[in-house]
Amino acid sequence: MVQPNTVTDTPLLPPREAPRITGLSRDSGCARSLNWRCDLPVDLDPEVVESVLVASGYGSRSQHPALKVFRHCEGHELAWVVTTGRVQIRVNSVVEPPAREEEAHRIHRDLSDLVRRSL
Amino acid sequence: MNQLKEFSAELPGQDLKFLGSTPYVYHCHHFNLFHDQTVEDALGEEEGFLIRSRAAQSAVWQLLSDLVAKAGASTPAERLQLAAAVFPWMGQGRLELLAGAEGGNVRGDHLHYSFAWREKYGARVRRRFPVDAFAAGFAAAATEVAFSLPPGALASREQSCFACRQPACGFELGRQDVPSQAEPVNREVFLRHIRQPSEGLEEGRIAEIATGLNEFLLGVDGDERGLVQGFGIFITRHLPGYYDQTAYDTIHHIEKHAPQATPAVEELFGESGHVCAFYTIGNILLSPEWEAMVGTLRGDVEEIVTSSVAITRALGFGHWTVDELEPDRRLVMRSSSNYESPFYFERYGLSEKPRCYFFANASRAIMQLAHRVDWASRPELTEDLYLSLFKADLKWRVEETRCCSKGDDVCEVVVTKG
Numbered sequence: 001m002v003q004p005n006t007v008t009d010t011p012l013l014p015p016r017e018a019p020r021i022t023g024l025s026r027d028s029g030c031a032r033s034l035n036w037r038c039d040l041p042v043d044l045d046p047e048v049v050e051s052v053l054v055a056s057g058y059g060s061r062s063q064h065p066a067l068k069v070f071r072h073c074e075g076h077e078l079a080w081v082v083t084t085g086r087v088q089i090r091v092n093s094v095v096e097p098p099a100r101e102e103e104a105h106r107i108h109r110d111l112s113d114l115v116r117r118s119l
Numbered sequence: 120m121n122q123l124k125e126f127s128a129e130l131p132g133q134d135l136k137f138l139g140s141t142p143y144v145y146h147c148h149h150f151n152l153f154h155d156q157t158v159e160d161a162l163g164e165e166e167g168f169l170i171r172s173r174a175a176q177s178a179v180w181q182l183l184s185d186l187v188a189k190a191g192a193s194t195p196a197e198r199l200q201l202a203a204a205v206f207p208w209m210g211q212g213r214l215e216l217l218a219g220a221e222g223g224n225v226r227g228d229h230l231h232y233s234f235a236w237r238e239k240y241g242a243r244v245r246r247r248f249p250v251d252a253f254a255a256g257f258a259a260a261a262t263e264v265a266f267s268l269p270p271g272a273l274a275s276r277e278q279s280c281f282a283c284r285q286p287a288c289g290f291e292l293g294r295q296d297v298p299s300q301a302e303p304v305n306r307e308v309f310l311r312h313i314r315q316p317s318e319g320l321e322e323g324r325i326a327e328i329a330t331g332l333n334e335f336l337l338g339v340d341g342d343e344r345g346l347v348q349g350f351g352i353f354i355t356r357h358l359p360g361y362y363d364q365t366a367y368d369t370i371h372h373i374e375k376h377a378p379q380a381t382p383a384v385e386e387l388f389g390e391s392g393h394v395c396a397f398y399t400i401g402n403i404l405l406s407p408e409w410e411a412m413v414g415t416l417r418g419d420v421e422e423i424v425t426s427s428v429a430i431t432r433a434l435g436f437g438h439w440t441v442d443e444l445e446p447d448r449r450l451v452m453r454s455s456s457n458y459e460s461p462f463y464f465e466r467y468g469l470s471e472k473p474r475c476y477f478f479a480n481a482s483r484a485i486m487q488l489a490h491r492v493d494w495a496s497r498p499e500l501t502e503d504l505y506l507s508l509f510k511a512d513l514k515w516r517v518e519e520t521r522c523c524s525k526g527d528d529v530c531e532v533v534v535t536k537g
Contacts (some may be wrong), residue, residue: 026403028499031238031353063338067411075350079407084415088407090348093238 021115024108033100036089038108045084053078053092053119056110076107087111117119123208124337126189130309132316133456134329136435140305141182141358143209144435144458145336148235148353149398154362155232155252157387161369161380164248168255171365172275172297173299175256178360180263180270181303187264195265202261206254207345210355212416214258218292220266222273225258227251227288229344231355233281243281248281251288253361258290271299275366304360312461314529317453319440321425328426331412332403332433350406352399359458366476367463385476392403392480393509396488399434400427401500418494420446427485428452439478442531447490450534452482453521460523460530473522479532483517486534 020041027037040049046068050060053070058078062069068080075092089107091100126139136143159167183202192198199216205216212230217223227233232250240246259275262268272387274295279285298301302308302399319325339354341347347354366388373384403409404416404426416422424444437457444450473479492498493509521527 026499028402028497061340064335064411067408071342071423075342081411083409084410086407092426093353094344097242117416 021108021112026105031093032097033104034091034093035046036104036108038087038089038111039085040080040087042085043084044115044118048054048117049115049118052114055112067115072107078111079109123204123272126186127256127337129333130306130313130456132438133309133313134310134432134435135313135456135458138182138356139185140207140303140307141178141185142304142309142360142435142458143356144359145354145399146357146362146434147399147402148231148239148355150395151232151355151357152235152250153394154365154388154391155250156303157384157391158228158365158369160387161373161384162369167369168249168252168277170253170368171361172256172259173360174361174364174368175253176260176263176275177256177299177301177364178358179257179260181305182358183261183264185303185305193485198265199261201437202257202265206257206261207341209357210341210347210353211257212384213345213346214254214261216258216261216265216386218258218262218273219261220268222291222293223262223274225262225290225292227254227258227281228345230281231346231353233288234346236282237284241284242254245284246282248283249277249288250282251277251280251290254288256265256361257294259292262292264274264400269298270301271295283450291345296462302465304363304465309456309461310467312464312523313437313456314523316438316455317440317529319428319442319453320444321421321441325425325429325432326368328413328429329432332430335408335412335499336433342431346493350403351410352402352406354399358468359462362477363459363462364466367467367474371467375469388476389479389480390509392477392482393487394505395477396427396481396484397505397508398500400485401488401492403430404494405497405500416494418492420444420489423489423494424450424485427488431481436478437490439482448536450482450486451534452534454478454530457530461525470522470524472525473530474517475519475522475530475532478530479517479519482532483513483534486515487513 022039025037027035057073058070061071066083070078077090079088091103095103128137154431187198192201213228230251236250255275256278259273263272273292275292278291279289374381428439439454439455442451442453457478463474515534517534519532521531
């Protein structure tokens, strides 16, 4: 007799993977350690990501369909190229240069959490 | 702020931008600091500050007089409010204008020059002389216009400066009554001096990119500090009247008092073109904004040269065209309009030699960037890379073969390998 599936059974579909955000690296920019880069998956829904970011203190600053620029109330910015997934993290320039890398890592961690939540 | 956007307009086909009747361009802090430093190196700290603040006062007086008339701002309070909005729109920071017709105090926060100076040099150099000559001139002109005083009625001194590790910037204004009325170099003047725009190589691509960048730039606003970030760099909407008057007054002073030093000073003002091309154009090419609007860079010579020219147009430098391009050999650029020769011709008359130091040397720098930078690897545009490209390994020569300031029908520069 065939038993019905229970919650302990192996799922029929593989589990949906959380979207992966790449690690942090330095990006082009005019001043010391202000601009950092990571990449988001290209299949994210921009509207969903935007709503999650806005709910977390970001304001949208760009109307361009291929480019989303968000400014956080703390002063840092994210520039996201929707078509390629590239994200430029712009640390607030009032942060002293020695503390900028750590600040970029903090923003990156927060962004990773927010993107996971956007699923 | 929306009112300022309404006052912002272009001259069709000439890639020049105006706020009201006054021309403006975009330049980043690397260029601004280098330009001011060149004036200071040539004239000394005191005289350099004076020349710069007076040039700012003159240019800003023209700008604000025109804007208050267009906006119908009739009372001192309305005029000061307008001036206080123009300053952050330009990306210059915030000014608290507290002075009256007899003078008074002005406070500055996050001023572009001192903030950028601390950012760029603060860890290595201890500065003792203030840097905010533009803000000093702006504060004096704003107060003069607010109280219907003629230009030059007030003098402005920077008493404390963030670049000198003081907590904020402070200015003291007082009466001086040194008339400095100069004819404005405005839209009407440009219309008299510019030539019929022509088409160069890859005109369609260049024009299309410039249009897209223009639309994007119009939407870029200052942040709460009054600083403008676009393409990942700090930019200003600045007055070419300030750059031109400070550069030409400095060069004329040297020509008169130390003629043997003239080539060195001209070379330095030319180098500001290298600084702009490397930092401003380079960072725009590598920015997420460029990737979204234009695409990922391949990095070949033709792509970098034509892209760079599109950027110069969007920044309001004028209608620059690529007339000949032979990779590894030669570039010929022309401009039917730029922000140097109309100013020179109007203010100083016919010149015996070409005067487009910025146009010529930015063209040379574009060739260097197109040939010596591996764009596909997305390099960091560091000071070390700048020095290796423009101090140790600059193989291009440039000559301005025609210049409207000496009566030619177009400005033309020829860049060759040498």
